[in-house]
Amino acid sequence: MKWSTDHAREPLLTEAEYDTLGSGVHRVSYPKGSLLVLNGDHSDFVLYLIDGYVKSVQRNPDCILGIHAPGRFIGELAALTSKPRSADMVALTDMTALFVPADTFLKLVANDARLAAAMMRQLGERVQELGVRVKSIINAEQQLARAILEIVRSGIGEEGDDGLRLTGFNQRDLASLSGISRESVSAILRPLKESGVVTIGRGRITVHDLEPIEAIAQRVDHALLTGHARDPR
Missing domain, CATH: 1.10.10.10 (Winged helix-like DNA-binding domain superfamily/Winged helix DNA-binding domain)
Structure with a gap:
């Protein structure tokens, strides 16, 4: 049987593109269980997962909104909307990511049609998945x-x-x-x-x-x- 997973998809960025993202972009590493983003924070940076997995969690009651695999951006809604974080982000495993300032991320999406299309597809999939979870909770x-x-x-x-x-x-x-x-x-x-x-x-x-x-x-x-x-x- 062939298993289909999000991790099997083509990464949004290639390694060759890592060094072309501009100033302020750097690698960060966190151990399993680290709280990367807190719900309500006004930070607007974006993380691009290189290795490891992250979950987004909404509290009271606890609800896992999504599990994010390597090759994907996370936390991009804060950068796109300039609004506070809407969920906690917790490292499910040891992880490595690219730290991307919001302004760098926005320029990247604006200047790369391929990436912009991929981001819209990713956001659309998240909205569909979240709709199912919210309906279940309701x-x-x-x-x-x-x-x-x-x-x-x-x-x-x-x-x-x-x-x-x-x-x-x-x-x-x-x-x-x-x-x-x-x-x-x-x-x-x-x-x-x-x-x-x-x-x-x-x-x-x-x-x-x-x-x-x-x-x-x-x-x-x-x-x-x-x-x-x-x-x-």
Whole structure:
């Protein structure tokens, strides 16, 4: 069987082009696990991967947006849009890359039609992949919100001073009822716990504020009905 991978594609740059990129371009190396870029940073440099792999990650809940192989630029959106970084970038392996200042990268793309076309194709593929991931996350949040609402509306909950107590339910039960993994339940509940919407205890879930949960379900339902996936948060 022949396996097709992104790494098998033609690199965007050749080694002969490395030394022609202009001033400020230099090689950098990082060990596995290094945080290369932090979400929200205003840095605008671009990295061209020579060796090793990098993942882009969005937090709260954690979601891997993409895995980047050698022969590709990463972090180019900040250079193209002049906006803050939209995700963390973490080295999956030991890696070597070219550090390319934003202005050098923009000149390179503007003056090289072949590279510009390749970059547009790369960005298009990332948008498609991200759309699939976002849709999956939205579906999971919808399913979990519906599961919680189903328990609440069953009348089994007990009202207390701190909210509605759903005794006898844990995250495993929510996973089973909503049809998603326990890991997904934990990831989706994390920001709800941090914002004080719910509290998870041993064999008990306490809902302090039902409106955010209803809002998630309503917004996701609307997105699915209209065919436009929107972030429910």
